[in-house]
Amino acid sequence: MLTTITVNGEARSLDLDPRTTLLDALREHLLLTGTKKGCDHGQCGACTVLVNGVRINACLSLAVAHDGDEVTTIEGLGTPEHLHPMQQAFLTHDAYQCGYCTPGQICSAVGMLREVEAGLPSHATRDVRADAVLDGEEIRERMSGNICRCSAYPQIVAAIAAVAEAES
Amino acid sequence: MRPFTYERATDLGQAVREASQTPGARFLAGGTNLLDLMKLEIERPQHLIDVSRLPLAGVEDADGGLRIGAMATNSQVAGDRRVREHYPVLTQAIVSGASGQLRNKATTGGNLLQRTRCPYFYDTTKPCNKRTPGAGCAALEGVSRETAILGASTACIAVHPSDMAVALVALGADVETQTPAGDTRRFPLMELHRLPGETPHIETHLIPGELITAVVLPPPPPGGQIYRKARDRASYATAHASIAIAGGQVALGGLAHKPWRAVTAEAALAAGASPTEAMTAELADASVGELNAFKVPLTTRLFAAAVQEISGEAA
Ligand SMILES: Cc1cc2nc3c(=O)[nH]c(=O)nc-3n(C[C@H](O)[C@H](O)[C@H](O)COP(=O)(O)OP(=O)(O)OC[C@H]3O[C@@H](n4cnc5c(N)ncnc54)[C@H](O)[C@@H]3O)c2cc1C
Ligand code: SF4
Ligand code: FES
Ligand code: FES
Numbered sequence: 001m002l003t004t005i006t007v008n009g010e011a012r013s014l015d016l017d018p019r020t021t022l023l024d025a026l027r028e029h030l031l032l033t034g035t036k037k038g039c040d041h042g043q044c045g046a047c048t049v050l051v052n053g054v055r056i057n058a059c060l061s062l063a064v065a066h067d068g069d070e071v072t073t074i075e076g077l078g079t080p081e082h083l084h085p086m087q088q089a090f091l092t093h094d095a096y097q098c099g100y101c102t103p104g105q106i107c108s109a110v111g112m113l114r115e116v117e118a119g120l121p122s123h124a125t126r127d128v129r130a131d132a133v134l135d136g137e138e139i140r141e142r143m144s145g146n147i148c149r150c151s152a153y154p155q156i157v158a159a160i161a162a163v164a165e166a167e168s
Numbered sequence: 169m170r171p172f173t174y175e176r177a178t179d180l181g182q183a184v185r186e187a188s189q190t191p192g193a194r195f196l197a198g199g200t201n202l203l204d205l206m207k208l209e210i211e212r213p214q215h216l217i218d219v220s221r222l223p224l225a226g227v228e229d230a231d232g233g234l235r236i237g238a239m240a241t242n243s244q245v246a247g248d249r250r251v252r253e254h255y256p257v258l259t260q261a262i263v264s265g266a267s268g269q270l271r272n273k274a275t276t277g278g279n280l281l282q283r284t285r286c287p288y289f290y291d292t293t294k295p296c297n298k299r300t301p302g303a304g305c306a307a308l309e310g311v312s313r314e315t316a317i318l319g320a321s322t323a324c325i326a327v328h329p330s331d332m333a334v335a336l337v338a339l340g341a342d343v344e345t346q347t348p349a350g351d352t353r354r355f356p357l358m359e360l361h362r363l364p365g366e367t368p369h370i371e372t373h374l375i376p377g378e379l380i381t382a383v384v385l386p387p388p389p390p391g392g393q394i395y396r397k398a399r400d401r402a403s404y405a406t407a408h409a410s411i412a413i414a415g416g417q418v419a420l421g422g423l424a425h426k427p428w429r430a431v432t433a434e435a436a437l438a439a440g441a442s443p444t445e446a447m448t449a450e451l452a453d454a455s456v457g458e459l460n461a462f463k464v465p466l467t468t469r470l471f472a473a474a475v476q477e478i479s480g481e482a483a
Contacts, residue, residue, distance in 0.1 A: 001174060017171075018171075018172060018173065018174035018216070019169045019171065019172070021203070040207065041204050041207065042200055042204060042266075042267075042269075042270055045267065045269060048269055054243075054272050055268065055269050055272060056269050056270075056272050056273045057200070057269045057270060057273070060198075060199055060200045060203050060204060060270075060273065061199055061203070061273065062174065062196070062199060062203065062216075062218075064174050065174075065176070065196070065199065065218050065220065067176070108268070108269065111268070111269075111272075112268060115243070115247075115268065118247065119247060119249075120243060120246065120247040121246065121247065121252060121259055121263055122263050122268075123260075123263045123264045123403060125263075128252050128256050128259045128260060128263075129252050129253055129256060140403075141402075141403055142268055143268075144267055144268075144402075144403035144404040145266075145267025145268050145269045145270065145404060146267075
């Protein structure tokens with residue numbers, strides 16, 4: 001099935017079996033292997049990408065359903081020469097060990113900060129009528145969809161908090 | 169995954185007609201439940217009708233309440249100003265479920281119709297009456313705490329995992345649908361899901377090809393609202409038990425094959441019983457085994473804590 005997805009700013013046309021997930025289209029067809037496959041069932045967050053600016057699990061989404069969408073992967077956030085502030089913060093704060101969950105963590109964190117900016121409450125927000133204040137508890141709750149098997153959580157939270165503070 | 173054909177629906181009437189006429193057709197909304205199950209070949213649709221881009225994603229004011237389009241995402245509904253202000257129990261319930269990424273994709277209709285997360289439903293090497301009617305139920309003799317204590321049958325003891333639906337039942341929401349014949353139906357959400365009985369594979373009262381188009385909230389009930397959920401992890405896990413309170417209305421999650429409206433507890437509370445007495449009365453007929461007996465005291469305490477929190481808020 002002919003499908004056109006704008007990936008990291010470039011329109012890419014693919015002829016896909018409808019069974020192809022967005023994750024497999026990115027990794028196997030476009031050879032963008034930055035996005036990782038952990039569980040393939042929505043349970044780990046390693047496959048997190050931004051679709052039209054919103055973070056989702058690429059493993060639980062059909063590529064053909066994204067015809068016309070704009071997808072940003074870790075490769076599109078920044079380059080080794082020009083890192084995205086979130087990529088730089090993960091380096092500065094040593095927010096990984098093996099690095100397998102890292103692209104998903106970074107894409108998720110970028111999407112998450114936009115959600116906070118838009119006023120979306122979380123399970124850690126005591127009064128959902130008021131706008132959330134992004135403290136450590138809020139970051140941990142909002143990032144709970146990204147599992148880190150190496151348990152770099154304290155550094156991940158510190159990296160995200162640093163970017164949030166620099167942005168505000 | 170088994171092969172299937174895919175189409176993106178652009179017209180509501182056509183979508184429901186095709187769903188009822190094409191063999192093995194299913195609606196695809198966010199896909200976060202259906203694709204998960206298709207990968208395991210527990211779901212084997214031959215044709216997917218992608219309804220996610222139908223113009224049914226709005227949240228509109230309606231008769232003093234709100235009309236939430238079936239394609240509105242869970243995040244969109246949880247973040248809606250009017251929902252946060254007037255139906256906080258709904259926001260609280262939604263954000264207590266799944267993860268940020270999943271809620272961005274999951275839709276209102278898909279959330280209501282998500283299937284059970286019973287471990288034996290997911291384990292295709294074990295018998296399950298939901299997967300194969302008449303095969304038997306591995307959970308009955310199995311090792312799982314994720315089982316029902318209310319309304320279960322000897323054919324199935326699975327629970328409905330939705331958090332959102334529990335809040336909607338407490339709020340007295342209606343469901344609006346489009347039938348394959350082109351008619352619009354509206355009925356209480358409480359009547360959407362069925363108890364398992366002898367046919368646990370039939371989970372709702374929808375007719376084949378019928379599409380949920382909206383959930384309609386009545387004006388907010390007077391009184392406090394709260395959602396409380398108990399689970400194994402602090403986040404990203406389904407409920408052992410959950411409670412939604414909206415004014416005098418109470419619903420329970422994680423305990424039955426459907427979101428459970430606790431009418432006995434409501435009546436007892438209204439008559440002056442303590443929260444503990446009221447929930448004890450509600451759960452008097454609970455059928456428990458060794459592994460899920462903890463749900464009775466857990467639910468009772470959760471309810472007492474929730475009522476206390478609301479009264480504290482009001483004071
Ligand atoms: C790891 C994980 C953890 C989770 N944890 C939780 C949790 O804690 N709490 C919770 O509540 N949920 C949880 N979920 C479930 C999640 O909320 C559901 O997957 C989601 O809400 C389903 O919505 P969807 O739009 O993606 O549905 P889909 O997967 O697209 O559809 C689900 C079903 O509904 C049908 N359908 C969809 N829309 C309509 C419609 N409008 N009319 C008729 N039929 C329709 C489809 O045909 C399909 O059968 C979890 C999921 C995962 C993967
Ligand atoms: S409890 Fe229901 S879903 Fe679980 S194995 Fe038994 S029949 Fe299947
Ligand atoms: S690979 Fe998608 S959530 Fe694990
Ligand atoms: S750094 Fe190894 S899984 Fe997170």
